[in-house]
Amino acid sequence: MSSERKYGVNQSLVSCKSKSQQVVEDGGGGSEYGQLKVSHIMVERNRRKLMNEHLSVLRSLMPCFYVRRGDQASIIGGVVDYITELQRVLQSLEAKKRRKVYREQVTHHWIDSSPRRPRPPLSPRPSVPISPRTPQPTKTYRPTFPLSFVARPSPANSFISSDNSNELMANLRSPIAEVEVKFAGGNLLLKTCSNRIHGQTTKVIAVLENLSLEVLHVDISVVDETMVNSFTIKIGVECRLSAEELAQHIQKTFC
Template sequence: MSHIAVERNRRRQMNEHLQVLRSLTPCFYIKRGDQASIIGGVIEFIKELHQVLHSLESKKRRMSLSPSPAPSPRVPLQLISTPPSECNSLIRNTIHNENVKELGACCNSVAANVEAKISGSNVVLKTVSQRIPGQIVKIINVLETHFFEVLHLNISSMEDTVLYSFVIKIGLECQLSVEELAAEVQKSFCSDKV
């Protein structure tokens, strides 16, 4: 086989593999169709999946170390109530790119892990919890009540666990801090009304 044919075959395989990667990655991560953008988007997606995995592993460890018995998988999580005072809030200032600062807050409980981060003029909101029927509607109601507009929603699930990733726009009338937003979304996991 000539060098030209080998190179043509290698390029064809690379393009096929890039197409597979692009089809497996949510479009939100890939800004353009060039090879570098596809690979960069896949890297970001894999990093987010690693975060979800670490979150699930730490939740599993917490549940196994907990002195109280864990709820049965058949019991819906909205029956578990966690007062907002027990939420673990953590404020982080990190440098994103070179000059843009990100401010974030976490509010974790047995019902769900909630993380909100300000990124530029938007907020990235992520929740990891057991699958709860109607929970997405509750979260969107909380966001709309406090004048946030959902720009993008990505839902990923594995077995009985679901990750909701929102990109939301802050409305002019919004008065909540990031910590308060995380706590409000956390409360929605404990409420009984849809």
């Protein structure tokens, strides 16, 4: 009996020790798990902070009308649309550059290949001056260019500015957009005002290039939902349109 009691006491002590060791081990494991969880939370917090900073930078690099809301999906979608628009403008400008280089090469080749005729002497004897009866030019020669932007008066949708004879203007309005064409010096100023329309700038540039007009500068500004495009254009020799006809061509791009 005494030996059985001692065996039972020893067995109970062993079980108590094993339980205490298990409790200690469980406690240590719970502490490591808590530290790991805190580290995961910090990593996720830093990741979100870095993503928000990147989204803020992307939003500052593009016009505000490409982002309607401030959430992540809207910002990324606006960035995609803006990059697509820039790619279209870049392709249009590269095509214009290639056409310009081709025209310059053709013109240079034509000038080099054309025969040069010697100019006849003004007098049979070079030492003898020209006869007084020979008519002398009284005015310097000024070449007349075939291109002249003249705004044709129309009481419905256009007018001519009379403040300066060097500046001719045509204004064409419709329910969709307003187009203003202004001829000043050697350049042409074109301004369009309409609601925000994706790809509209590319359409206008394509029409101008088809009309042999070279786009020197493009400025896009947005106020609320209104988009204003300003173009500085160099007039091509092949273009024979009036200011009103050009405004009509640009107005058709909004249809």
